[in-house]
Amino acid sequence: MTTLETPDRAQELAPTPSKKTAFSAAQLVEALPGALRKLDPRLMWRNPVMFLVEVGAAYTTVLAVAEPFTGGPGESGGSVVPGSFTWAIAAWLWLTVVFANLAESVAEGRGKAQAETLRKTRTSTSAVRVLDYDASGDPDASTSATDEISSADLTLGDTVVVVAGELVPGDGDIVWGIASVDESAITGESAPVIRESGGDRSAVTGGTRVLSDRIVVRITSKPGETFVDRMISLVEGAARQKTPNEIALNILLASLSIVFVVVVLTLNPIASLSDAAASIPVLIALLVCLIPTTIGALLSAIGIAGMDRLVQRNVLAMSGRAVEAAGDVTTLLLDKTGTITYGNRRASEFLPLGSATEAELTEAAATSSLADPTPEGRSIVDLAVENGFAVPSAPAGAVVPFTAQTRMSGVDFADGSAVRKGAGTALAAWVAAAREQSAASLAGTAAERDALDRLVTGVSNAGGTPLVVATRSVDGATRILGVVHLKDVVKDGLAERFAELRLMGIRTVMITGDNPLTARAIAAEAGVDDFLAEATPEDKLALIRKEQEGGNLVAMTGDGTNDAPALAQADVGVAMNTGTSAAKEAGNMVDLDSDPTKLIDIVRIGKQLLITRGALTTFSIANDVAKYFAIIPAMFAGIFPGLGLLNIMQLHSPASAILSAIVFNALVIVALIPLALRGVKYRAASASSILSRNLLIYGLGGIVAPFVGIKLIDLIVSFLPGF
């Protein structure tokens, strides 16, 4: 076995190189070429609002060029317009479009670096293909004929052999063998993971490296459609499709733009009656100011940045739709083990029985567990040490390991004494057998048994697992010392997180294989709203269907093949990267860290994405109020001086007012790029209080900000000659 990867190398490959908070001028410069390329009308067309601005910019430019031949800008609405006016408007309209493209380019740029790293793993390697793989006759493919082909030529259903030191040539499931695999290229996690045939840890990903042993893998992906391929297109944004909410918002924005096109087109015929016709650059300026350019410019960046935030947390969403659905989730199904509790039960208490003291019980339990490698065993020793037990330097006696038949483990000492711990019934049988052999008195057994029953039931009712401890002395006398309370340990801080979810209107349901009694106790301790005990995969699927019929959107995590139907049925199905390829295929997200708790983060990101869109839409629409007051009096002030009353900002001149509004309109896009990329701050609270808060910031802010901004810009613009 060769160890090829060092942690350093793995870190370098990790797909989280970019700092998520940094938004620098350097990033803008880097994104500029991309932004200019996006000026292509065929690309702009996809964003109707900005396309309209581009058309306006082009038209204004043509007018500016033509002006020297047509005799200057002349008058608009009865006011004289400075000579540089048309050029200034044209320039700022182009800037408006470029700023919008810049936002999108910056957002995309963040994914590019990650894609680059991933691409390196995709370089083709050679694969040892097994010809005519015989699963029953030759499962390890040791005698089958093989040939060597390029990994790029592997197709669905091929079987390959991978040995230590080689790269896995494609996505697949291990059909034979066990190996440690370095998946740092995909997950960024440097510690190798164990992959073995059968069960829920059989999936391997192309581009990861086998560190030890030899495995036989059946390829489950077509060339070019591997997991890494999908990851690359996802982080690059190439696979990004507009989500339903984004489409709906686009439609609303387009229709708001159309209304203003009508307003602007109909204005001059009506104005002609009063000889107040406005010049075309002024009309275009009015149009651009009134259509929702701010949100139109940032909409796509918000979507890309939302996906990016998931990638930062090592979650891959297979579609933007899934991210949005995450924000809508009303029911969270959480597996107990690993999500709500730590994977293993831990000893929490020693409960002595009858005449036994706690110290006796502690010592016996610890002694029986010294050689026990299971986490439960270790936790007993840990608890004993906490209670003052001193670990002996050398273990004495022969270890009796746990087996499914005996259902107990312990130590036999050389002097004939012994200690055992295990299930209540198993220990009772052991004690009874020993007593018969030694012909010791069975008197008092009934009372002892009653007391033991009470202890055992007590622990069970509390959601724990009782472990009975008994000893056999040198003379053969057996004695039950008491019970160790093994307990599912609920992760810290979960109760608060569930309370937070409740506040957000999300119900949590714990899924567990435990009996209802145990499940209830753990559910109560963790603070979940509901639980499904003794759950089979079918139960899980049925629960999801039931929730969905009631109109709920369900999110869940899963890793096993038997989770696949439920993952597919759930609105948001997060597959663990350690899971089987069936699970990963069925879910619409993959968590590379395989941390089921992350579901809660995913919900937050989904909500944040929607809120950011809503906030900027509100801001954009609210901006119109101030812009009306800037432009309308300016447009016709020459003919109707009375309209000057509406010039509440006291802008310097009609030309400066219009230019200032356009400049503000362009600059506000740049100012809001960081917000679009970072997302609006999200705090768990009821819908009502979130709305109040966001309305105050983005609604009221959207009304006030342009009044201040346009006035300030006007102060500067008024220094321009002619304005």
Added chain:
Amino acid sequence: MTMPDSVAGLLQIMTVLVVLVALHRPMGAYLAWVYSARRDWRLERGFYRVIGVDPSREQSSGAYLRGILVFSTVGIAFVFALQKLQALLPYSLGFGSIPNALSFNTAVSFVTNTNWQSYSPDVTMGYAVQLGGLVVQNFVSAAVGMAVAVALIRGLARVRSGTLGNFWVDLTRGLARVLVPMAVVAAVVLLAGGVIQNFGGFEHVTTLTGGSAVIPGGPVASQEAIKMLGTNGGGFFNANSAHPFENPNAFTNLFEIVLMLIIPFSMPRLFGRLVGDTRQGTAIAAVMATIFAASLTAMTIFETHGATGAMEGKETRFGVWSSTLFATATTSTSTGAVNSAHDSYSALGGMMALLDMMFGEISPGGVGSGLYGMLVLAIITVFIAGLLVGRTPEYLGKKIGPRQITLASLYILVTPTLALAGTALSFALPGVRDSVISTSIFNPGLHGVTEVLYAYTSAANNNGSAFAGLTANTDWMNISLAVVMLLGRFVPIAFVLALASSFAAQDKVPATAGTLPTHRPQFVGLLLGVSIVVTALTYFPVLALGPLAEGLN
């Protein structure tokens, strides 16, 4: 005894308020019963048999819309024919056949619940046309509006349903159980209040001073009742509700105002009842009432403090306050009846009447149409607010996705486009421009712009009130206004029904703490804001060229 105008005005406003607050609940409950009762009346069953409709058969949105279109087309053809054949009809007072353009305009106008009158009724329409054509449409066009609103409500209330009810049943019930009985009662009250009702024709009398005068008669009270109740507004006389035979005194004036407002302000209650949460209806009514109150306040201030003589164009028996209350009620409800000449208001006061319509007739709007207009705005509001709280937006448990937003967006596009395009074309088309400027406009300049803008806004929003100065009886005005009225009525209805059907097909998402509550003052404020920004503010630039420029100079 004389009371200061302001005191009398405030008393009237208080009276209207008290009456509406008291009546909207029982009225809403009654409407809810009307549209959800299982049993048909014998009279209704007979009618269904005659027209060959199975009342138990539910209709999809397409079938519902087809019903409306067929019914309305027949209505237009019938009213058109009646006018053309007027010379042959009895009780025609000697009036002849009406010219094509005017007939078309009038037919469309009454079928679309607009009741724009390009003609002077006193000297154009005999009793046969008025009663057989116009009054009938006053009833049925109102019932159609209510039916569409009910269909939208059903869409929001139903779960996984492909149908919205039966148009013929909703139409019949609206007539038989709501409009006809109420109109009868209202006519009797108006009669008692002094409104005339006879078939006397013109009476030539010699006055005390020895001069001669022609006193018109006619079945006025019966028409007046439904004219107000169905938010129609087409007057029996040219002077409309300023005419002493239509609206003789302060009592009838007040009563007519209540008649205009009662059904539109009860529709939200009906909505609340049918969706099973009256608070939702109250929130909608609150937005309507707030816009109404703000507009009334502004108009009254402009009229009482304006530079122009406050009483110009107003009836001395009503005064300024009664006139502005009536004007706000009539332009806010798509009625269009007038008890004063809006043309003679101060520029800004007249602008308020214009703005009431520019809101899209939602405060409280026409019977039915006001509610569905407001609900469409509520959908837009919920969409923006829903994003703001981080959920796919939903209204009453119904998701608002691309399809719903498309339909709602198209809905709000229709009226501004029609109003602005109609106005602009009137000034842009070479031949038309001259005719509009020389014939139609009474006051040149800014006031003339307002007159034309008012006409198209009134037509697009199916209001029907006119800025008195305009001469609309020209081929261009008659035909273009008719087209605007037609599109302004039926295109939005088509979108509303499609919207209703897309909601009906959906599941209901249960409300959680994460759901945006749509019954709180917060939502009322937001809907108010969206109504202002999305509808009324759109007209800001054009208003700057008309009443704003005039009023501020």
